[in-house]
Amino acid sequence: MPSELPPQGSPESPPAHRQAWAPATRGVVIASYLLMAGTLLLVMLRGLLPGLLCVCLGFLLTRWLAPRLVRLRRLGPRGRGFSHSGQSMAAALVMLSPLLLLALALSHSRTYIVDAPQQYRELLDYLARTVLELRLKLPPDIAAQLPAGTAEIQHVIASYLAAKAGALAMAGRAWLTGLLYAYVGLLIGALAAVRGTGTRRGPLTQQLVLRVARMGEAFRQIVAAQFWIAAFNTLLTALFLLVVLPLWDLGLPYTPALITLTFLAGLVPIVGNLLCNAVITLVGLSVSPIAAVACLAFLILIHKAEYVINAKVVGKRTHMGVWELLSVMFVTEAVFGPAGLVAAPLFYAYLKKELKAARLV
Template sequence: MTHPSATPRTARILPRLVTAAAQVLALLLCLLTLCCGLLPGLLAVCLGYMATQALTHNRRLGRFKPAPFWAATVVIVLPLLALALVLANAQGMLVGAVAQYEALLHHLARTVLEIRQKLPPNLAAHLPDELIAAQAWLASYLQSQARALTGWGSAGLQGGLLAYVGLVIGALMVGTPAVGQPAPLRAAMRTRAAHFIQAFRQIVVAQFWIAAFNAVCTALFLFAALPLFDVFIPYSGMLVALTFFAGLIPIVGNLLCNGVLTLAGVSVAPMVGLACLMFLIAIHKFEYVINAKVVGKRTGTSAWELLTVMFVGEAIFGVAGLVAAPLYYAYVKRELLEEGLV
């Protein structure tokens, strides 16, 4: 005979089991994305979803606000039109930008090897001999990265295609009518997807504004402040672009930009390198405030937490793990918050 409390107990346990199964599936999908090199597609899915949703919920458009289907169509077609415009009118600029970055890396490699000659003799005499091996390793690494840029074509095409497919999927998630009464597991997976996209919005959008702030300040420093003293750092335009794109990676991207900009300043003169370093220290004082107000407030994540998960992600999955770690951590933290565990 069935105990009378069995049905209510099952009714209480089943939703928990469905939620736990959906969470496990979501984590497995996240790991599979890293293992199979699908991270650009996943990020593009979130971007396509956010762009389509922004169009359908934009109050400024008023009565011209498109329906979800037409908003998805705009998000899908617009990148194709932009690509056609680039190929028709600015293909040479794209190839030239890659060549400029390759030349910048070779320039930095030469600066590393010549750093003793650029420093004052009394200071260079105190540098340890072990530094020569480090200089050779760093110069070799920069030159290898410069040579790797020559094969950017096929890798860039593959990554771009993957990202576009992800963009289409994200747009269709909004533009396709949803099932009225989804099954429990499907509803739980939709909740996981909503949490993941919310984490994407918190991390990526906030980091975008920080990267833009850094890029604008760097541009003012390179193109307005230094020329007042008749100082011109080579490849300044490339340095500004690098500051923006690398700045999209929290903390580590800023450290990379700091090293590159300081080294580029040293290539002109040691005092210019010191000025670059002082500028970066001053900028980071403002950036700490922005990080605390924007990223920290939105995600409840401190710098040491981000650094820890990014180092672990890079050690296990390489660059993809470094990029995905802040996003995955914010998502996991969101799930734990919903469960009342943190």
């Protein structure tokens, strides 16, 4: 197998003044493939996907911000010192921005925390009124199975939470672990973007850099495609919230905030849509059960359409057929669950790049 060298001028080849690529033997190339495949498999098996995605995101954000910060602060021409200063500022901004956003969110959530008991009481009263209306409309045999009032509803909720305490604790732990992995991944990506390069790398290191560069290019294409997917979902959600629901006199409060949340959450494949779907359904429940059912039906329809939309847009950006990506998404979801559904476009786009570089497809 000939040594695999990136063409001159390609985004995957290092600058000529930094180092030359040493010949790679067949064994070195195979070892780099095995190490990359083993790493990706470990990521899926150990739940490290949020960290991997944030490594890529932190790296790309830092590299994108650095030249813009240099121009913004008028640090002069592309000197080494100026470039390093711009990269350092970009890395610091990427690493500190999640903490600043968290502090801002906590400072604005004190009112909600203080008012939480009253909001809980209002929710219980609302549920009690809804259940009493159902008891009047349903047959007596079925109505007898429903709670009779607020106290009984509270008892049912408490009993359910007690029965599911273990599952809820595990779910909370999984979310916190995922957030920790994501933030650590963001730090790693930002630091990797400003790392210093040595004078010479060994053949295996060169091949691993090539593998990682192709993964980064696939991630960049997926992010660009996901932007258009988020914009499309936001447009449909805006039409539903601003046009369809008001025609039925079921307008939801906080509509501008919900539309903004739909776009921002839509930038995260699959999981972001599930998050905003849950929020919109809960807000619909605060208006009426009919509004909640309408929101849930619409959002389920959008979620199912997400398969085709995602495959179409991502496939066009990454030169993959819709049927290919749909097949991979279904298989990876069956094997790895929702994490496989999120990882499928990225991993398959990377695989196609490797196969094309090896002239196998």
